[in-house]
Amino acid sequence: MRGLYAILVFFIFVCCTRAKKMRWCTVSDPEQRKCAELAKTLVAVLPPAVVAAYARLSCIRASSTTDCIDRIRGNRADIVTLDAGEVYSAVKQFGLVVVAKEIYSDGGCILSVAVVRNSTLDIRSLQGLRTCHSGVRWTAGWSLPLGFLLSRNYLSWSKEQPLNVSTFFSASCIPGAAAMAPPLCSLCQGHKSYIRQKNYHCETSHSEPFYNNQGALRCLRSGAGDVAFVDHLALESFEDSDRDEFRLLCTNGTQAPLSHYRSCNLGRGPGGGMVTRFNIRKVARKFLNTVQMLFGQRGRERQRFQLFNSSSFGENDLLFKDVTDKLAVLPDDMDVSQVLGLDYVALLKGLGHEGSSLEDSVVRWCCISHAEQKKCEQWALSIKxxxxxxxxxxSIRDCIEKIKRDEVDAVSLDATHSFIAGRCGLVPVVTEYYVLPSVVGVALAKRSSRSIFIGNLGGRRSCHGHMYSPAGWLLPYRHTLSLEHNSSSPCDPDQVYNQVFWKGCLPGSQGNLCKVCMGGTGEAATKRCADNHNERYYGNMGALRCLVGDPSGKSYGDVAFLEQHNLQANILNLGSTGWADGWGSSDFELLCGDGRRAPLSEWESCNLGVIPPNTIMTRPVLTARVYDFLMKSQETLAANPNAEFKLFESLQYGESDLLFKDATQCFVHTSHMDYRAILGDEFYNHVETVFNCTHSDILEFCNQDVCSIF
Incomplete structure (x- = not known):
């Protein structure tokens, strides 16, 4: 009955495809033999009538995966399986489409690992070593290792000194890299010939002995290389007796056993995929569905032929990876970034897979308001x-998303947004340094409002810097704001504030927590409650404006949650910016967590909690470039102290804390640190607990994972 079902499905398939021949591109004699056996077995499991209606599978022998891409483009072959890095190039540079992905036992991704013989080698001292790579532009053998080395600045790449891997490593075998530089192929063992079809030296073909993951390990085992960059799936090929002879290099400079690849790796990226021409994508999908149904891991004709097994053909990973669990045939409308993941696509762009690369020296800074845009443009004019x-x-959340999408490069983030960005795969470059003992969040009330204390804020009007701000959103809810709000209240700050306050202004929020907001006017016109400086009640200055009310004396709050570091300056600026006259520091008091009130000078003992510094974050591959840019910029501006433009001043643009905190004195190099270390365990654990019970669109976006969605 099962055999009849398979025949029926295949008969429907061939009727729909109008006897279209599927030509698979192979890159070696063993792969050609496996493909031919697949074609033969397809004929064997189908009745003659179906065979007559279908032109069968044919196998097209090519010299390399690059040759396969050319043949598919030229309608001389139809389909091939490629590493994800090659998939990206095939799609973006040569107009092919991805129709399926390999899925392995633990998902659709691979981990890049650096394998060495048991020795004293260290990931931080790879320069001058002999290296074995699975293939040029391959995910585990090229892109992820280079991305890691660049992110740690072990390998430099700047406008003055473009990346040159051939001078970093003493010798290499990187199949497919012959056109880049001959030294990248010096360790390769394939036959050399001036006839292209007979030249296998350094080609992405099984005829090059050191090609693909198993070839890179063969290079290491033979003693030709000191380190092999492969994917974690290749480690399954080690016999138990061999495992003690080899180790993994970890990112912290240590070594680990081969079994520890989950914690000791250079990064994660997508697995292999199948590409074809756009006009036959539907035929290719149907073909892949059919051969998987017949010969996959759970195929009905698996006893005749095993799609994901190459052992009887004398090589590994022929047509597909042997460890493939199944093929995920992709829907028609999936963009390559959805298939491969935004982080990986951004990495490939940075490494030049689209023709541009890190040699392009432009830095794109994210601005969230008209005032920030003006300051940023003055910055651009003031530096050399x-x-x-x-x-x-x-908004800042939009900046994080744009950085992940490779639409901008960097932005300064408060501590809560640094947590979000870290979860989104971004990394620190520098932190802002302040001379203050610490930055704290405070609750502020007008001195004349004598009846307001922490503990009796129920039914009041609140002013918060902005959504997810540490002082305005994260810290206040931890304190008993009203009799109705206690330890049994929800751990979602939004719910707490909606329960406690009558209405308020929390830019980026909605409902009652937007009703006190004002929006923007003139060039900065925006709707009420926008999550940027165009909303006049946004940020520390905005929360203070909200507390005192608009120039007409309306639209005000009873309590403001903001940062203390620039409070005195902002109070003075109320008058100088024309917002409100006559206000001084003595007109305000702090609300302490124990229910008392205190003058502003007592902020060290009367505050809502300490806040880690702002951090400038970017994509991992850009850390060195953004750091160099910031250092050069800082040096240029420091050398001209009389210049009109100041990087850490914002008053002339009518706001405070534009691009960076105005309290910033300089930048501190922190790209060697994890964002968690910068935030500190106490703050990190607190914000993690909050987001575990708070819905966040940006975290939902960040958590999209191509490794598990199929």
Whole structure:
């Protein structure tokens, strides 16, 4: 009955495809033999009538995966399986489409690992070593290792000194890299010939002995290389007796057993995929569905032929990886970034897989308001370092998303948004340094409002810097704000504030917590409650404006939650900016967590909690470039102290804390640190607990994982 079902499905398939021949591109004699056996077995499991209606599978022998891409483009072959890095190039540079992905036992991704013989080698001292790589532009053998080395600045790449791997390593075998530099192929063992079809030296073909993951391990085992960059799936090929002879290099400079690849790796990326021409994508999908149904791990004709097994053909990973569990045949409307993941696509762009690369020196800074845009443009005009481009975004959350999408490069983030960005795969470059003992969040009330205390804020009007701000959103809810709000209240700050306050202004929120907000006017016109400086009640200055009310004396709050570090300056600026006259520090008091009130000078003992510094974050591959840009920019501006533009001043633009905190004295190098270490365990654990019970669109976006969605 099962055999009849398979025949029926295949008969429907061939009727729909109008006897279209499927030509599989192979890159070696063993792969050609496996493909031919697949074609033969397809004929064997189908009745003659179906065979007559279908032109069968044919196998097209090519010299390399690059040759396969050319043949598919030229309608001389139809389909091939490629590493994810090659998939990206096939799609973006040569107009092919991805129709399926390999899925392995633990998902659709691989981990890049650096394998060495048991020795004293260290990931931080790879320069001058002999290296074995699975293939040029391959995920585990090229892109992830280079991305890691660049992110730690072990390998430099700048406008003055473009990346040159051939001088970093003493010798290599990187199949497919012959066109880049001959030294990248010096360790390869394939036959050399001036006839292209007979030249297998350094080609992405099984005829090159050191090609693909197993070939890179063969290079290491033979003693030709000191380290092999492969994917974690290749480690399954080690016999138990061999495992003690080899180790993994970890990112912290230590070594680990081969079994520890989950914690000791250079990064994660997508697995292999199948590409074809756009006009036959539907036929290719149907073909893959059919052969998987017949010969996959759970195929009905698996006893005749095993799609994901190459052992009887004398090589590994022929047509597909042997460890493939199944093929995920993709829907028609999936963009390559959805298939491969935003982080990986951004990495490939940075490494030049689209023709541009890190040699392009422009830094794109994210701005969230008209005022920030003006300041950023003045910054760009005032420096002599690499070009700065100012890109507008709707909010800090939008900046994080744009950085992940490779639409901008960097932004300064408060501690809560640094947590979000870290979860989103971004990394620190520098932190802002302040001379203050610490930055704290405070609750502020007008001195004349004598009846207001922490503990009796129920039914009041509140002013918060902005959504997810540490002082305005994260810290206040931890304190007993009203009799109705206690330890049994929800751990979601939004729910707490909606329960406690009558209404308020929390830019980026909605409902009652937007009703006190004012929006923007003139060039900064925006709707009420926008999550940027265009909303006049946004940020520390905005929360203070909200507390005192608009110039007409309306639209005000009873309590403001903001940062203390620039409070005195902002109070003075109320008058100088024309917002409200006559206000001084003595007109305000702090609300302490124990229910008392205190003058502003007692902020060290009367506050809502300590806040880690702002951190400038970017994509991992850009850390060195963004750091160099910031250092050059800082040096240029420091050398001209009389210049009109100041990087850490914002008053002339009518706001405070534009691009960076105004209290910043300089930048501190922190790209060697994890964002968790910068935030500190106490703050990190607190914000993690909050987001575990708070819905967040940006975290939902960040958590999209191509490794597990199929």
């Amino acid at each position: 370092s690499d070009p700065l481009v100012c890109v507008k975004a709707a």
